[in-house]
Amino acid sequence: MRPLTEAETRTVFEKLGRYIGENIQLLVDRPDGTYCFRLHRDRVYYLSEKLLKVAASIPRESLTAPGTCFGKFTKTQKFRLSVTALDFLAPYAKFKVWVKPGSEQSFLYGNHVLKSGLGRITENTAQYQGVVVYSMADVPLGFGVAAKSTQECRKVDPMAIVVFHQADVGEYVRNEDTLM
Numbered sequence: 001m002r003p004l005t006e007a008e009t010r011t012v013f014e015k016l017g018r019y020i021g022e023n024i025q026l027l028v029d030r031p032d033g034t035y036c037f038r039l040h041r042d043r044v045y046y047l048s049e050k051l052l053k054v055a056a057s058i059p060r061e062s063l064t065a066p067g068t069c070f071g072k073f074t075k076t077q078k079f080r081l082s083v084t085a086l087d088f089l090a091p092y093a094k095f096k097v098w099v100k101p102g103s104e105q106s107f108l109y110g111n112h113v114l115k116s117g118l119g120r121i122t123e124n125t126a127q128y129q130g131v132v133v134y135s136m137a138d139v140p141l142g143f144g145v146a147a148k149s150t151q152e153c154r155k156v157d158p159m160a161i162v163v164f165h166q167a168d169v170g171e172y173v174r175n176e177d178t179l180m
Helices: 006-028 049-055 083-092 101-108 150-155
Strands: 033-040 043-048 068-073 079-081 096-099 118-121 130-135 140-146 161-168
Touching: 006 033, 006 043, 006 068, 006 079, 006 083, 006 130, 033 049, 043 049, 068 083, 083 130, 083 140, 083 161, 096 101, 096 140, 101 130, 101 140, 101 161, 118 150, 118 161, 130 161
Parallel strands: 096 130
Antiparallel strands: 033 043, 043 068, 068 079, 096 118, 130 140, 140 161
């Protein structure tokens, strides 16, 4: 387990910035202590400095997950955000999308959000902006990328894709063996 390099930190923060903007600072300097990002086996973990000191005494081979996995680096050094980061992204999300109850299951199976399943969308959402997807009861379901801006969503036909799926809580069941 090691700290992120300058390039890795920039890549991770750029990806997080798509979803939470400048609220990244709130992730690091929290009222309950200071938190940090660490790299272990190509995965980026988010953990408190208190937990970091405890994890330092465990050998690398025995350490499975020192904190919450935020995502992993691919072989081409691109960062893929994991669904396990949803609990930390949702409170700070700048752009949100709410899906109708009939479309929740479709999204949780890994499908994109269609206009017919769109309940609400945050005003001034730009095209290709990172969004957090909520149920109508304000339960975070996952995240994705807006395929259309807010203005385009009003005029588009009901079967058009408005949010590209990236991750959802259904992955806990579908990919439970590869999530760690």
